Amino acid sequence: MPDSLRRFKADIFQALAHPTRIAIIELLEDGELSAGDLMEKLGMEQANISQHLAVLRSKQLVVNRKAGNQVFYSVRDPIINKVLALMRRYFQKHLKEALGLLDEMDGSTIPTDR
Amino acid sequence: MPDSLRRFKADIFQALAHPTRIAIIELLEDGELSAGDLMEKLGMEQANISQHLAVLRSKQLVVNRKAGNQVFYSVRDPIINKVLALMRRYFQKHLKEALGLLDEMDGSTIPTDR
DNA sequence: TTGGAATATTCGATCCTTCGCATATAGTAT
């Protein structure tokens, strides 16, 4: 496989390699949301959300639709949702080790994923 | 979902977010290989391969088995292979746009993935 | 046409990643 193709895949993983961007994709799984919706649900700076959306857009993981003042985002291809679903399974399977890997153990109860 | 879990997933994507590490995982899909085998097949610096293997190990994506002088690596959980298989489907589906995204078009024929 | 709301972009500081080079460790054989 040529290196350019490997780079393409790596870029997509790179786009997913941030907690906020994962949160965005997962929030969008149930349907489109505006940038403002995401900002509110995630409780982060407007500029920051917009920057993360720009990353996801640049790799074509999300598409956007303008409606007046607002911009609505959705996941472009359900394959990406499947990838995240697989990751959830992976996480559940390796929950113990996963917790061991986490830097901060905040003593909360075992979380159920999503 | 707590942020720590999002970070866990992001870390795994981060581990996959490099062309060389993707190549390693894909090479390991058919069975275990030694670090030397990988070095030879990928034609990269010994230290570099070892560093990438360290990343994959630290996120527990691969496991290793010592046999005398050598260290044999394999993918820990087939779910990771499934994730890469999905990515291959994704790539084929969006081949045209993908090529548009690639920086360097070297004029070669349309590649068949793997 | 001025104002306000929603979103995007630019900038600079800080941190993280990646690489090659050099060196360290571990196993094997002589």
Add this chain to the structure above:
DNA sequence: ATACTATATGCGAAGGATCGAATATTCCAA
């Protein structure tokens, strides 16, 4: 013990990612 092979680790330079603050753009309403 010595030497050799396989693999890992430490280091420093170069480039890339992330953030908040400030600013720009776009659209609508009065």
